[in-house]
Amino acid sequence: MSRDDSDVNRRTYLKYVGGTAATVGLAGCSDSGGDGSDGEDGDDGSDGEDGDDGSDGGDGEELPEPETREEHLQRANLRLNERAPWVYLNRQYSVYGIASRLDWTARRDERIEAQAISVTEGEPSVTITQSSMDSGLDPHDHRETPTDNIVVQAHDGVLGRNADGDIIDALATDYERLEEGRVRFEIRDGVTFHNGDELQPSDIAYSVNRVVDSEVGIESPQSDQLAGVTGAEVVDGGVEVTSDGVNPIVFSLFASYCKVVQQDWIEARETSEINSDMNGTGPFQVVEYEQDVQIVYEPYADYWGDAPEIEELTIRAASESSTRVSQLLAGETDLIVNVPPQEVSRVRGEDTTEVTAVPSTRVVFNAMRYDVEPFSSPEFRQAMNYAIDLDSIIDNVLQGFADPTGQPTLEGFVGYNGEVGPYPQDVEQAEQLVEDSGHADAEITLETPVGRYLRDVEIAQAVASQIDELSNVSCDVEQRDFASLAGEVTSGDIENMPHFYLLGWGNTTFDASQTIIPLLTSDGALSSYREDEEVDELMSESQNLPGEN
Amino acid sequence: MALGRFLLKRGIQGVLVVWGVVTAVFLLRFITPGDPVTFVAPLDAGAELRAQIAADLGLDQPLYVQYVDYIAGLLQGDMGYSYLRGTEASTIVFARVPATVELAVAATVVAIVIAIPLGVISATRRREPADYGATLFSLVGISTPNFWLGIMLILVLSVQFDLFPTSRRPIGLFETLAFLVTVENGIAAPMNVDAFLDGLWTWLWHIALPAVTLGTYFTALVTRLTRSGMIEELGQPYVRAARAKGLPESLIQYKHALQNTLIPIVTVLGLQLGTLIGGAVITEAVFAWPGLGTLVINAINVRDWPLIQGSLIVIGTGFVLINIFVDALYAYLNPRVVH
Numbered sequence: 040m041s042r043d044d045s046d047v048n049r050r051t052y053l054k055y056v057g058g059t060a061a062t063v064g065l066a067g068c069s070d071s072g073g074d075g076s077d078g079e080d081g082d083d084g085s086d087g088e089d090g091d092d093g094s095d096g097g098d099g100e101e102l103p104e105p106e107t108r109e110e111h112l113q114r115a116n117l118r119l120n121e122r123a124p125w126v127y128l129n130r131q132y133s134v135y136g137i138a139s140r141l142d143w144t145a146r147r148d149e150r151i152e153a154q155a156i157s158v159t160e161g162e163p164s165v166t167i168t169q170s171s172m173d174s175g176l177d178p179h180d181h182r183e184t185p186t187d188n189i190v191v192q193a194h195d196g197v198l199g200r201n202a203d204g205d206i207i208d209a210l211a212t213d214y215e216r217l218e219e220g221r222v223r224f225e226i227r228d229g230v231t232f233h234n235g236d237e238l239q240p241s242d243i244a245y246s247v248n249r250v251v252d253s254e255v256g257i258e259s260p261q262s263d264q265l266a267g268v269t270g271a272e273v274v275d276g277g278v279e280v281t282s283d284g285v286n287p288i289v290f291s292l293f294a295s296y297c298k299v300v301q302q303d304w305i306e307a308r309e310t311s312e313i314n315s316d317m318n319g320t321g322p323f324q325v326v327e328y329e330q331d332v333q334i335v336y337e338p339y340a341d342y343w344g345d346a347p348e349i350e351e352l353t354i355r356a357a358s359e360s361s362t363r364v365s366q367l368l369a370g371e372t373d374l375i376v377n378v379p380p381q382e383v384s385r386v387r388g389e390d391t392t393e394v395t396a397v398p399s400t401r402v403v404f405n406a407m408r409y410d411v412e413p414f415s416s417p418e419f420r421q422a423m424n425y426a427i428d429l430d431s432i433i434d435n436v437l438q439g440f441a442d443p444t445g446q447p448t449l450e451g452f453v454g455y456n457g458e459v460g461p462y463p464q465d466v467e468q469a470e471q472l473v474e475d476s477g478h479a480d481a482e483i484t485l486e487t488p489v490g491r492y493l494r495d496v497e498i499a500q501a502v503a504s505q506i507d508e509l510s511n512v513s514c515d516v517e518q519r520d521f522a523s524l525a526g527e528v529t530s531g532d533i534e535n536m537p538h539f540y541l542l543g544w545g546n547t548t549f550d551a552s553q554t555i556i557p558l559l560t561s562d563g564a565l566s567s568y569r570e571d572e573e574v575d576e577l578m579s580e581s582q583n584l585p586g587e588n
Numbered sequence: 589m590a591l592g593r594f595l596l597k598r599g600i601q602g603v604l605v606v607w608g609v610v611t612a613v614f615l616l617r618f619i620t621p622g623d624p625v626t627f628v629a630p631l632d633a634g635a636e637l638r639a640q641i642a643a644d645l646g647l648d649q650p651l652y653v654q655y656v657d658y659i660a661g662l663l664q665g666d667m668g669y670s671y672l673r674g675t676e677a678s679t680i681v682f683a684r685v686p687a688t689v690e691l692a693v694a695a696t697v698v699a700i701v702i703a704i705p706l707g708v709i710s711a712t713r714r715r716e717p718a719d720y721g722a723t724l725f726s727l728v729g730i731s732t733p734n735f736w737l738g739i740m741l742i743l744v745l746s747v748q749f750d751l752f753p754t755s756r757r758p759i760g761l762f763e764t765l766a767f768l769v770t771v772e773n774g775i776a777a778p779m780n781v782d783a784f785l786d787g788l789w790t791w792l793w794h795i796a797l798p799a800v801t802l803g804t805y806f807t808a809l810v811t812r813l814t815r816s817g818m819i820e821e822l823g824q825p826y827v828r829a830a831r832a833k834g835l836p837e838s839l840i841q842y843k844h845a846l847q848n849t850l851i852p853i854v855t856v857l858g859l860q861l862g863t864l865i866g867g868a869v870i871t872e873a874v875f876a877w878p879g880l881g882t883l884v885i886n887a888i889n890v891r892d893w894p895l896i897q898g899s900l901i902v903i904g905t906g907f908v909l910i911n912i913f914v915d916a917l918y919a920y921l922n923p924r925v926v927h
Binding site for chain 1: 672684742743746753756873878
């Protein structure tokens with residue numbers, strides 16, 4: 040491939056990935072975050088280095104050139120820690136309340152796969168209460184976690200993930216990279232849909248095309264979840280998927296996205312019918328569906344995998360967290376999502392219920408626009424990080440249900456840099472850096488959505504008050520309607536973005552690129568930080584190197 | 589005849605008000621921040637796709653064309669298509685109406701059943717313990733926020749004493765009544781009384797706490813109105829005349845004084861019922877009651893305009909219809925207003 044082609048592909052790919060994570064992140068955070076038991080503590084912060092605005096290149100000691108894809112991503116994370124385009128805040132936890140009679144391990148990707156639930160006592164029926172119901176049952180026509188949780192009970196993907204986020208086989212039993220831009224999946228035999236028809240490789244190809252190609256059925260809002268994938272076809276009994284460029288995370292994408300549907304079943308139905316019934320290959324089949332009220336499933340007898348232990352599964356919704364907790368305590372439901380910190384003691388205080396928490400795939404941060412004063416100064420941005428007592432925010436605002444962060448990538452993700460920790464609070468250094476930046480006495484406003492992420496306003500108020508305590512900066516908070524804030528952030532024009540804003544970002548691909556590219560590179564769809572050639576270069580190179588996934 | 593003209597006039601006014609509501613709701617979309625296309629299009633959508641979605645939504649047309657199309661659609665029962673849910677907005681909105689109406693009516697019934705006797709007792713036993721009790725109840729009822737009361741009722745009566753379910757609406761009243769009037773192949777099927785009674789009990793059991801929560805403020809308000817109205821009426825010369833005539837006190841209180849007191853109460857009841865239909869958002873959220881209030885909030889959060897507009901129009905129209913009904917009732921109770 041010529042350098043020019045490579046660059047074109049990079050740009051195309053970055054654009055795709057930019058969109059992917061944009062929707063992954065923003066849609067994924069719709070369920071207002073989790074929380075949970077204590078998180079591990081972070082290392083001490085690495086110091087932010089200084090440097091003139093706009094310049095790049097390594098400072099201090101010379102680091103060896105990164106070779107592998109992961110090393111590129113780790114280097115990008117180091118660079119982003121040093122240049123501090125965000126005030127790094129916390130990794131959210133997903134916190135669930137669960138009846139003691141159930142045995143279940145929470146997943147990091149916020150999905151609840153009921154097949155993994157065991158009933159140790161009482162009736163083998165389980166009720167799950169989420170914060171909202173689905174926005175329709177079409178597996179390819181939604182973006183949000185509550186709908187995902189309803190769809191995944193009945194639909195399998197080509198690949199899947201275990202509770203730790205590792206990729207596992209699902210409808211594909213083997214997969215390999217054939218060449219740049221082409222991968223192949225071998226399809227499992229003997230799998231049937233709930234209507235009894237056998238799964239064909241063509242169904243998988245159709246499912247992929249239905250997501251990525253608007254001419255196949257619908258304008259899927261998930262098209263950007265399969266970043267860079269251009270299509271799929273059946274070849275010699277397997278399915279070959281083509282991508283624009285290397286697409287190093289293609290298997291990771293298929294492990295998280297693209298549920299498989301039956302082509303004939305879909306094509307024979309109107310949109311409204313597809314949105315009110317499911318015919319998948321998953322462990323549960325739909326028995327009853329009342330839109331906005333509940334969905335009831337029973338195990339699918341001919342499921343290809345291990346049979347579920349549950350004999351009846353019901354999913355309902357209650358938007359108020361206190362209502363969900365009350366339902367759990369009254370024994371009306373068995374598993375609830377998003378238990379807020381203040382309700383944890385109620386759940387733990389009962390013998391019949393308990394709390395289970397897991398670090399989620401969502402990071403919360405304050406983005407600072409690189410192109411406006413005072414945030415155009417790296418020193419000023421670093422100062423904002425030094426001003427924050429992150430541990431105090433996690434302890435007092437989030438009651439321990441979060442982990443501190445110091446880079447955009449979360450621990451456990453491909454590309455996470457273990458050498459980089461959160462910034463420590465150092466008020467003197469922060470004030471000095473503000474002086475050095477030439478923006479002493481700056482007045483800034485932190486814009487935050489209200490109720491979108493767990494304790495978003497309280498976090499923003501704590502951050503603003505700690506910044507305000509610096510002798511040479513004053514900071515206040517402006518509360519915003521999420522839809523209007525998100526509209527500005529996703530408009531594609533940096534001029535429309537707020538200068539300083541709080542956002543949460545979910546990334547269920549477990550890969551650094553899906554956070555850094557959309558949010559922190561020049562081509563990122565939601566990027567507040569551009570023109571850092573080192574980061575752009577590192578990310579570009581990383582996307583042209585084969586990854587493990 | 590005069591009553592008919594009166595109602596016709598009210599009906600025409602109602603149509604004009606609904607038209608105004610529809611126009612305001614239509615324009616709301618254009619003065620609210622946030623581009624509807626942003627919420628429908630994938631984020632990597634190019635200008636072409638965005639333009640296509642805008643065209644699908646009719647946003648590429650001049651405003652007056654969009655307005656005329658919208659009115660024409662509404663007249664045919666078409667509220668638009670919810671792209672976010674892949675369904676006609678009218679299907680979703682009308683599916684939510686029964687839950688909201690049931691809750692509003694149940695709250696009103698709670699208010700009437702409790703408030704009017706309480707107000708009468710309070711007025712007829714002034715400065716006695718019953719009066720103080722009723723006054724205190726009114727004060728507390730008016731001052732208590734809905735969400736707090738709802739959560740407290742759940743905590744105490746559901747979680748602690750297990751007397752009521754915490755939330756949900758497993759069956760609707762109309763579904764319950766259907767057990768009595770099932771028609772199969774054009775022939776009325778036998779009434780399933782047991783199923784009806786089971787359904788009715790389940791419905792009552794689930795709606796009790798939401799209705800009390802929503803109706804408490806209303807109950808307190810009507811109690812105060814009844815009390816003050818009754819006190820005023822009981823001081824009127826015609827009451828003294830009735831007493832002088834030797835009429836029984838209960839007849840004076842309930843037939844004469846209360847009937848006159850009811851006129852302002854009916855007006856307030858009507859207005860409040862309309863408010864309840866649109867304003868049950870918090871109660872619906874606390875009790876996971878699938879009504880219009882929660883639908884509107886969720887739709888606003890994602891800027892699902894067809895749903896927002898459809899819900900607001902239904903709520904506005906409901907309010908107008910209730911007021912016309914109240915006007916008719918008012919005219920019946922007090923024929924002087926017709927003239």
